[in-house]
Amino acid sequence: MASITLDTVGKIYAGGTRAVGDVSIDIADSEFIVLVGPSGCGKSTLLRMIAGLESISEGTVRIGGRVVNDMEPADRDIAMVFQNYALYPHMSVRQNLAYGLKNRRTPRAEIDRRVAQAAEILQIGPYLDRKPRALSGGQRQRVAMGRAIVREPAAFLFDEPLSNLDAKLRVTMRLEIKELQRRLRTTSIYVTHDQLEAMTLADRLVVLNAGRIEQIGTPLEVYRKPASTFVAGFIGSPAMNLISSRAVPYLPGIPQAATLGIRPEDLSLAPDGPIEMDVLAVEELGAQRLVHGQTGGERLTVAIPAGAPLSDTVRLACRPGSLHLFHPETGRRIG
Numbered sequence: 001m002a003s004i005t006l007d008t009v010g011k012i013y014a015g016g017t018r019a020v021g022d023v024s025i026d027i028a029d030s031e032f033i034v035l036v037g038p039s040g041c042g043k044s045t046l047l048r049m050i051a052g053l054e055s056i057s058e059g060t061v062r063i064g065g066r067v068v069n070d071m072e073p074a075d076r077d078i079a080m081v082f083q084n085y086a087l088y089p090h091m092s093v094r095q096n097l098a099y100g101l102k103n104r105r106t107p108r109a110e111i112d113r114r115v116a117q118a119a120e121i122l123q124i125g126p127y128l129d130r131k132p133r134a135l136s137g138g139q140r141q142r143v144a145m146g147r148a149i150v151r152e153p154a155a156f157l158f159d160e161p162l163s164n165l166d167a168k169l170r171v172t173m174r175l176e177i178k179e180l181q182r183r184l185r186t187t188s189i190y191v192t193h194d195q196l197e198a199m200t201l202a203d204r205l206v207v208l209n210a211g212r213i214e215q216i217g218t219p220l221e222v223y224r225k226p227a228s229t230f231v232a233g234f235i236g237s238p239a240m241n242l243i244s245s246r247a248v249p250y251l252p253g254i255p256q257a258a259t260l261g262i263r264p265e266d267l268s269l270a271p272d273g274p275i276e277m278d279v280l281a282v283e284e285l286g287a288q289r290l291v292h293g294q295t296g297g298e299r300l301t302v303a304i305p306a307g308a309p310l311s312d313t314v315r316l317a318c319r320p321g322s323l324h325l326f327h328p329e330t331g332r333r334i335g
């Protein structure tokens with residue numbers, strides 16, 4: 001286990017593309033950090049710089065207090081789990097698990113002990129003698145995690161490890177990864193563009209936008225107090241409504257010009273509510289119903305319980321204290 005510290009880290013690729021800039025994060029021992037953001041925001045680049053797979057253009061990366069900027073990946077005491085599993089197809093599961101340890105000249109008995117332990121933790125004991133092609137996607141992903149576990153590294157780095165799995169299996173594996181990390185308490189950095197995965201896995205989220213940190217906080221902090229319209233639009237599903245304050249007639253305490261943030265679940269149907277909305281489309285999700293509409297020329301989505309009667313025009317009320325206010329130009333939170 002180890003702390004990981006990033007101090008004003010930046011990356012400029014050959015050719016001049018700036019992928020990451022001014023990233024500083026203190027990651028505590030045993031912490032589970034999720035780097036989240038849309039495609040191209042630089043999260044993989046940042047992870048690969050920590051892993052040593054990409055050179056660091058600016059700043060310093062420390063793992064367990066040691067500066068690793070010029071250290072080979074193999075010397076950084078980290079283990080990486082990729083989305084394509086990166087298993088050797090011609091080796092059995094057992095050989096895949098043992099391979100990295102053999103290369104490090106770990107004694108045979110120690111290899112056997114660690115492989116048995118990883119197989120037990122991940123429940124892949126019955127498959128140890130199979131080749132990867134004879135495994136399901138979920139089982140392959142477990143083997144990929146097993147390869148990381150047997151190394152007993154100071155940190156795990158996960159690069160979108162679940163993106164090749166179907167929706168149901170993603171949920172199961174998400175829970176397994178969280179449980180595994182709770183049990184092993186290994187410092188973990190996890191990259192994803194999936195906000196739900198980020199919310200459920202992270203001790204703290206780091207939301208990245210165009211290579212820079214928009215916000216760092218616990219999932220609930222980020223959900224309750226998004227620092228900007230960017231974060232507000234990215235975290236939470238369905239996304240927060242972001243509309244001009246001019247689109248709604250009267251809401252107490254709201255400045256003339258601001259961007260209002262209202263979560264769909266904070267709006268409800270109310271006959272005397274202040275907001276009038278023309279209903280454009282309705283989506284039934286089972287327990288919930290999403291009502292999409294228009295008010296004052298702006299789009300609005302409302303999440304209400306299924307079954308509630310609807311007319312073409314509805315009136316809406318906001319849950320008290322649930323409004324978010326952002327600067328109309330910078331998008332930064334102002335209240």
Ligand SMILES: Nc1ncnc2c1ncn2[C@@H]1O[C@H](COP(=O)(O)OP(=O)(O)OP(=O)(O)O)[C@@H](O)[C@H]1O
Binds near residue numbers: 018019039040041
């Ligand atoms: N080898 C490279 N050379 C030049 N530019 C690169 C290189 N790799 C990535 N980039 C650029 O750096 C930026 C960040 O890319 P990166 O892959 O880190 O983003 P990401 O958030 O992980 O995206 P995704 O979720 O799509 O993988 C992008 O603009 C990308 O085009």
